[in-house]
Amino acid sequence: MFGLFNHYFPGVGRQKFMADLDRKDRAVLLETDAGAVCGFTTVQMLDVPYPGGRADVIYSGDTIVDRRHWGTTLLAKTWLGMIDELRLSRPGGEFFWLLVCSGYRTYRFLPVFWRRFFPSCRGSGPDELGQVMHAAASAHFRSQYDPAAGIVKFDEPQVLRSDIAEIAPERMADPDVAFFIARNPGYHRGDELVTITRLSPENQTRVGRRVFPLTVTGGE
Numbered sequence: 001m002f003g004l005f006n007h008y009f010p011g012v013g014r015q016k017f018m019a020d021l022d023r024k025d026r027a028v029l030l031e032t033d034a035g036a037v038c039g040f041t042t043v044q045m046l047d048v049p050y051p052g053g054r055a056d057v058i059y060s061g062d063t064i065v066d067r068r069h070w071g072t073t074l075l076a077k078t079w080l081g082m083i084d085e086l087r088l089s090r091p092g093g094e095f096f097w098l099l100v101c102s103g104y105r106t107y108r109f110l111p112v113f114w115r116r117f118f119p120s121c122r123g124s125g126p127d128e129l130g131q132v133m134h135a136a137a138s139a140h141f142r143s144q145y146d147p148a149a150g151i152v153k154f155d156e157p158q159v160l161r162s163d164i165a166e167i168a169p170e171r172m173a174d175p176d177v178a179f180f181i182a183r184n185p186g187y188h189r190g191d192e193l194v195t196i197t198r199l200s201p202e203n204q205t206r207v208g209r210r211v212f213p214l215t216v217t218g219g220e
Helices: 002-008 014-022 074-089 109-113 128-144 169-173 175-183 206-211
Strands: 026-031 037-050 053-065 095-101 192-198
Touching: 002 014, 002 037, 002 053, 014 053, 026 074, 037 074, 037 128, 053 074, 053 128, 074 095, 074 109, 074 206, 095 128, 109 206, 128 192, 169 175
Parallel strands: 053 095
Antiparallel strands: 026 037, 037 053, 095 192
């Protein structure tokens, strides 16, 4: 896992990577037929207070897929299956996904799989989603989080390799990519845009339901 991550984020030391991994509750691995790790994502469960109650927030930490395997939905499918398992183990609660993005490819997971998320070029100002996001980010990232900008500036930022982080001019025609750059102009320095979405069947896009439909429970 570290070898793969370090290939795309060369400034991250092994000790820092392992310390961050130790704080996570689960990891989803994407492996080749030969057993080599070619992608992964890590997950940490956060219990967050917000107006009206408490929310289960799933925070995605380090996430990477080897460039040779871009386009596969297997990691997303496995991750959604794990999310469904967690939802069913905690009936009656609200589930949210907290995702921080230093690259537009990560941000684009949101419009592909979820109908409504924050911040977005499709929506207005923050409502309940924004309240949960700010509560979770403030508690988890503390002074490294700028609530006015919605940005996390880590003391030791993880900077994506320049050839991967580079954005081709034609990509700016995508409104989601243009929005990401406008909201996170320091992405090339490792600044992370904080985002959130509700993890529920009714919030899945057609693509999300095709990859892995979340279970509809009695309360939905």
